[in-house]
Amino acid sequence: MAKTKVAILGFGTVGGGVADVLAARRFADIEVTHVYNRDYTRKLSRPQAKKLPRTVIWTDDINVILKSDVDVVVELIGGLEPIEGWLKKAIAAGKSVVTANKQLIAYRGAGLEKLAAKKGVSLLYGAAVAGGVPVIPGALQGIGGDEIVRISGIVNGTCNFILSHMEQGAEYAEVLAQAQKLGYAEANPSADVDGYDARAKLCILSRVAMHAELNPDEVPTQSISKVSAVDFHYAKELGCTIRQVSRAQVQDGVVHARVGPMVVPTESPIAWSHGTQNMVVTSGRFGGDVVFSGHGAGAHPTAVAVVSDLLAVAQQCGVVHQPVRKRAVVGEFLAPHYLRFVVSDKPGIVSAIAGALAKVGANIDSILQRPGYPKDRLPFVVTTEPCLTSVVERAVRSIAKMDCMLEKPLCLQMLRIEDKAED
Amino acid sequence: MAKTKVAILGFGTVGGGVADVLAARRFADIEVTHVYNRDYTRKLSRPQAKKLPRTVIWTDDINVILKSDVDVVVELIGGLEPIEGWLKKAIAAGKSVVTANKQLIAYRGAGLEKLAAKKGVSLLYGAAVAGGVPVIPGALQGIGGDEIVRISGIVNGTCNFILSHMEQGAEYAEVLAQAQKLGYAEANPSADVDGYDARAKLCILSRVAMHAELNPDEVPTQSISKVSAVDFHYAKELGCTIRQVSRAQVQDGVVHARVGPMVVPTESPIAWSHGTQNMVVTSGRFGGDVVFSGHGAGAHPTAVAVVSDLLAVAQQCGVVHQPVRKRAVVGEFLAPHYLRFVVSDKPGIVSAIAGALAKVGANIDSILQRPGYPKDRLPFVVTTEPCLTSVVERAVRSIAKMDCMLEKPLCLQMLRIEDKAED
Incomplete structure (x- = not known):
């Protein structure tokens, strides 16, 4: 059997993980022949470098790779430039590409896929979303027959680590510092x-599962940094918790999409993920909800996705293609909303808030005020019945101007459980 | 584009579902040209029959299909005979096969796969395990790079319906009757x-994920019919619930496998499944635990799996193949065990049970006796520290002979959470 010759671009954490997995599994049909890395000499002493065949050619000149006879380029560097140009040249030279580069695939994937199809080579990126969780092959191959109408996911392990730890009572800044110390969060x-x-990953999922090509810049995002420990207390009273959710939904030819902290029911699969775990729920018109969950990041889970793609390339397994359409993005969702205010308490506040919400036509579903907070810095919560986010935000902007407001109010979408098992 | 011509064998619930999905998705490259069914005339008036192209040839003669120019045979009849012979002939005639037939794939899959490889056609069976949950393509394609060492699954919706309803307090017979009424359980x-x-499905999963070919008849099974409402009360006290679990684990060249009711921690993914949902957890040496969950059965979820396979065949996407080895099955697991006794209470019972367990070297971990049961028919529970199932069962057999035992003791394996997210 002719071996598939592989070049690894970038021998960092994931590159080392790929070396580990390949050394352990010893696939007869895959051979790493080249590694590209800047200043590669510092990499040679890594134990993982020693797991590669002794014949591997190390280089810091990308042209050595592009002019070589490798069959597949595994790109683990990240970023748009100069990577896009390199991979275009690799594809033009008849090489297949396996990449973990989510920004590249989210922003430039459509063009690269066209080029790959034209040249008859593979472009696989199972590692770009949710690392070791096979949601991309699952969506392409396993539920390709369905019509996926909605995706909800936890695809950023850092945010999930932070929020699932805040659930235990800690404040944002404290958990962020801990995540940075553990290497789960960047300095910035x-x-x-x-x-x-998460937005880049959501756009990739939208393409592979819903066949909808989105411009990532059009997807609204909301930071998790304004969520506070008190929000977890109130969420708990609502039978909920808070997660960074990436959601997209096809409706009448447009895609409603948003990334941000959302209030999710504790019994929803989305709330199951703890720590750095990832989870994606796809909702199909015919098959209902399918949940994929596991380790979204880390050297070895990501390497599993990369090596699985390599196997598919080596065995010339194609991927199911379905026609993809460009779709306009709308940030709107019809959803209940969670509004948290921090006020210097005085009579008439609730009435004023209720008035502002009534003015835009948003109905109040509940008002929660837990005891034990100081009256001069009182956090309390109002939830609304389902209404458009932009409409609620309009009311919130007017409420924010009230004298008694000590902080900018927090406005979160609340997720509902829309698909239940038949029981 | 040349259309892929499809024959459907068996136009029952799932066959109708396939017609629904194909009619809705209107894939340009797939066309149903033939339907085989016994006494097919009674099927013609079904709404789903009317969704098929008018040109479809209906037949009750399998030779019409085998001699036709169809490219793919979709087998939705089930059972070993005469299906195996028919599909062998279809493959020999150069036709690809898509099937939902778990018994056939579990018992005869290896032979059929060899034949298909020889003839250069596809044999896909994504619908054979967990219906609409893409665990088979996920395991083959998405995590094929990993070394899967353990599988735990809830792959029988009927049992999960029964047990997750018993969790609410009902007795087995009552819930079984309800399941039969709702069509979730057969008369027998x-x-x-x-x-x-579940055993057939476990063997299929073992092959695709662990590359271990098992003889289904060698996998020990335990009926869920002896589990009683009282066991859910005691399981709850242990922070657990009870599910029919299918588990397999590779160790030193043998596969430990078993299907039966097991006591599972409430916070384990296995406990998340309610109603007829299916869930499979694969544990990889490199990628850790991956969870797949969703609707395991029903016309439409199963049809999604069938149609997804059809797409892969139509687009000539191959499947990753890895060398499969025959493995001997051992029913043993080193696990904590849950023992429930129903006794006519008298002094010395606990001491005698403890003695019998000590004699085989099994350590008691806890003894639970909930208040409120009559002394002359007292259910109580002993849990053991991890030990081999056969060893515990030996002690239980001797305990069963005690005069005070009113029922055969129930002995269940207890699942532990072995892989936690890094938090």
Whole structure:
């Protein structure tokens, strides 16, 4: 059997993980022949480097890879430039590509896929979303026959680590610091906590599962950094918790999509994920809800996704293609909303808030005020019946101007359990 | 584009579901041209029959299908004979096969796969396990790079319906009757409740995920019919519930496998499944636990799996193949055990039970006796520290002979949570 020759671009954490997995599994049909890395000499002493065949050619010149006879380029560097150009050249040279690069696939995936189809090579990116959780092959291959109308996911492990730990009573800043210490969060955590990482993954899922091509920049994001420990107390009273949810829904030719902290029922699958786990729920017109869950990141789970894609390329297994359409994104959802205010208490506040909500036509579903908070800095919560986020936000903007408001009010979408098992 | 011509064998519930899904999705590259059914005329008036192209040829002669120019045979009849022979002939005639037939794949899959490989056609059976939950494509394609060492699953919706309803306080017979009324259980429920259906599915999962070929007849099964409402009360005190679990684990070249009711921690993913939902947890050496969950049965979820396979065949997407080895099955597990006794109470019983367990070297972990039961028919529970099932069963057999025992003691394996998210 002719071996499939593989070049690894980027021998960092995941690259090392790929070396571990390949060394352990010893697939007869896969051979790493090249590794590209800047200043690669510092990598040679890593134990994982020693797991590669001795014949591997290390280089810091991408042209060595592009001009070589490798069959597959495994790209584990990340970012748009110069990667896009490199991979286009690789595809043009007849090489297949396996990548874990979510930004690249979210922003430039459509173009790369066209190029790959034209050249008759594979472009696989199972590792780009939810690492070791096979939601991309599952959506493409396993439920490709269904018409997926909704995706809800927890696809950012950092946010899930932070929020599931805040659930235990800690404050945001404290848990973020802990996550940074453990290596789960970057020094600048914005890409994670502000939702940009999750947004890219949501757009990839939208394409593979709903065949809807979105512009990631059009998907509204909301930071988790404004969620406070008190919100978990109130969420608990509502039978809920809070997670960073990435959701998208096809309706009448547009896609409603949003990434941000949301209030989710404790019995919803979305609430099951703890720590850095990832979870994606797809909702199909025919098959109902399907849940995929597991370790979304880390060297080895991500390496499993990469190596699984490599196997598919080596065995020339194609991927089911379905026609993809560009879709406009709408950030609106018809949903109940959770509004948390922090006020210096005085008579008439609830009445004023109720008035502002009534003015936009938003009905109050519940008002919660837990005892034990100081009256001069009182957090309390109002939930609304289902209404459009933009409408609630309009009311919240006017409420925010009230003298008694000590903080900008927090407005979160509340997720409902829409598909139950038949019991 | 040349259309892939499809023959459906068996136009029952799932066959109708396939017609529904195909009519809704209107794939340009798939066309049903033939339907085989005994006495098919009674099927023609079904609304789903009218969703098929008018040109479809209906027949009750399998040779019409085998001699036709169809590219794919979709087998939805079930059972070993005469199906195996028919599908062998279809494969020999160069036709691909998509089937939902779990018994056939569990018992004869290896031979059929060899034949299909030889003839260069596809044999896909995503619908054979967990219906609409893409665990088979997920295991083959998505986590094929990992080394899966353990599978735990809830793959029989009938048992899960019964047990998750018993969790609410009802007795077995009562819930079984309800399940039969709702159409979730057969008049003769043995294949489901005694574990034969789940066993076939476990063997298929073992092959696709662990590359271990098992003889289904070697996998021990335990019926759920001896589980009583009282066991759910005691399980709850242990922070657990009870589910029919199908588990398999590779160790030192043998596979430990078993199907039966087991005591599972409430916070384990296995306990999440309610009603007729299915759930499979694969544990990989590198990627850790991956959870797949959703609707395991029903016309439409199963049809989604069938149609997804059809898409893969139509687009000539291959499936990753890995070398499969025959493995001997051992029913043993090193596990804590749950023992429930019903006795006519008198002094010395606990001491005698403890003695019998000590004699085989099984350590008691806890003794539970809830108040409120009559002394002359007292159910109580002993749990053991991890030990081999056969060893505990030996002690239980000797305990069963005690005069005070009013029922055969119930001995269940207890599942532990072995892989936790890093939090």
